[in-house]
Amino acid sequence: MATTRAPRYLLALGRWRRGVGVAPQSRALAALVPGVSQVDNKSDFLGKRPHRRHPGILQLPRVRLPQALADAAQFVLLERAMPSVEKQVQALTNYLWSRHLPVEPEELQRRAVHLEKKFRENPDLSQTEEKLRGAVLHALRKTTYHWQELSYNEGLSLVYMAARLDGGFAAVSRAFHEIQTQLPEFQPQTLMDFGSGTGSVTWAAHSIWGQSLREYMCVDSSAAMLDLAEKLLKGGSENGEPYVPGVFFRQFLPVSPKVQFNVVVSAFSLSELPSKADRAEVVQTLWRKTSDFLILVENGTKAGHCLLMEARDLVLQGKEKSPLDPRPGFVFAPNKKPKEEKFSMVILARGSAKEASRWPRITQPVLKRPRHVHCHLCCPDGHMQHAVVTARRHGRDLYRCARVSSWGDLLPVTMPSELPPSPAEGPPES
Numbered sequence: 001m002a003t004t005r006a007p008r009y010l011l012a013l014g015r016w017r018r019g020v021g022v023a024p025q026s027r028a029l030a031a032l033v034p035g036v037s038q039v040d041n042k043s044d045f046l047g048k049r050p051h052r053r054h055p056g057i058l059q060l061p062r063v064r065l066p067q068a069l070a071d072a073a074q075f076v077l078l079e080r081a082m083p084s085v086e087k088q089v090q091a092l093t094n095y096l097w098s099r100h101l102p103v104e105p106e107e108l109q110r111r112a113v114h115l116e117k118k119f120r121e122n123p124d125l126s127q128t129e130e131k132l133r134g135a136v137l138h139a140l141r142k143t144t145y146h147w148q149e150l151s152y153n154e155g156l157s158l159v160y161m162a163a164r165l166d167g168g169f170a171a172v173s174r175a176f177h178e179i180q181t182q183l184p185e186f187q188p189q190t191l192m193d194f195g196s197g198t199g200s201v202t203w204a205a206h207s208i209w210g211q212s213l214r215e216y217m218c219v220d221s222s223a224a225m226l227d228l229a230e231k232l233l234k235g236g237s238e239n240g241e242p243y244v245p246g247v248f249f250r251q252f253l254p255v256s257p258k259v260q261f262n263v264v265v266s267a268f269s270l271s272e273l274p275s276k277a278d279r280a281e282v283v284q285t286l287w288r289k290t291s292d293f294l295i296l297v298e299n300g301t302k303a304g305h306c307l308l309m310e311a312r313d314l315v316l317q318g319k320e321k322s323p324l325d326p327r328p329g330f331v332f333a334p335n336k337k338p339k340e341e342k343f344s345m346v347i348l349a350r351g352s353a354k355e356a357s358r359w360p361r362i363t364q365p366v367l368k369r370p371r372h373v374h375c376h377l378c379c380p381d382g383h384m385q386h387a388v389v390t391a392r393r394h395g396r397d398l399y400r401c402a403r404v405s406s407w408g409d410l411l412p413v414t415m416p417s418e419l420p421p422s423p424a425e426g427p428p429e430s
């Protein structure tokens, strides 16, 4: 599990992510995790469960949109009868997936200075200041990613719904499932969703915590999106009873720290903000409004990952001192990339990290080989480990648990720091 030791975590993640197979170099790095010699038997973690259902398994089986939501979306699309909607859906999907972060003004300035210096050495360009300026601007335009703000008007909101309703719903459902599996007793009453769009977060939260949730606050700057979300809740019509009770819509993010929400979510919305400063302001506000969990989800791309690491660091560094809630934050769950919907997520929780699971998380596909299993682990202290688990060395229980686990699951093992020091312990095996 990732902790505040971000640089190490990122470096290691980058290194392991490169290959899915076991490359010769990584095989050389493989080691039997020192200290991981047994399953976490402090509690009878398996109970009567078979190994294939050990409690570290967090995979969510295939997610389906609630029928009422799927029907409402279909109704809204048919009603509008948009020409060539498939093409627009594909174009928007590609655009969102390949989107980079906006270039910061300081970075633009740095590039301009560099180009100017380079062009001054060219006698053709350095003749006049005007020519030089023109050449610098032309080169900047050609080489700089041009980030554009999307205006979610009625048309684009519908295309977004057709393109992303199911994927967005699946990604946040997976994040909620993470909390529900690890903390089944957690019964949130209030939720706030920043950049709520079609309202898929509300639907997903209702599917999981519908019994306890009594207030859902949807915040979106686009009036068209808010209208669409409300319509979907009412089965595609403007009137009628909403499918989920207690949903409120706001166009502006409330900033006062007085009212907090048990769960605060931003799904695919930080990437809509035009600068690092805007993102920082929103993340700090969202954290102030969080009493239990702040869940941030973005695309499973480099840009999405960078956004989440930036937000995570902001919260963990605790620069934002909330006058009303001084409890620090910790990472409850790290990034995860399932096959069907590639997304990045980070779940930040208030309180002490000791309250969270101390088992390491599997960060790559588990490689099952004859009589041994390769697991890439992110340990609770932030270290990455490549563990080769065998029944002979680690015991049948751990071996069988490792064999049935997948990327994103927790492996129920004790880590070196938790084991009592043993004078008889030799050097780590390799």
Ligand SMILES: C[S@@+](CC[C@H](N)C(=O)[O-])C[C@H]1O[C@@H](n2cnc3c(N)ncnc32)[C@H](O)[C@@H]1O
Pocket: 152, 164, 165, 168, 194, 195, 196, 197, 198, 199, 200, 201, 219, 220, 221, 222, 225, 251, 253, 266, 267, 268, 269, 272, 273
């Ligand atoms: C990509 S959509 C994500 C929608 C939804 N969360 C989902 O998962 O499907 C981003 C949404 O953020 C909204 N948005 C952009 N900037 C915003 C801001 N400053 N305040 C509130 N909402 C904003 C947009 O209007 C849009 O509906």
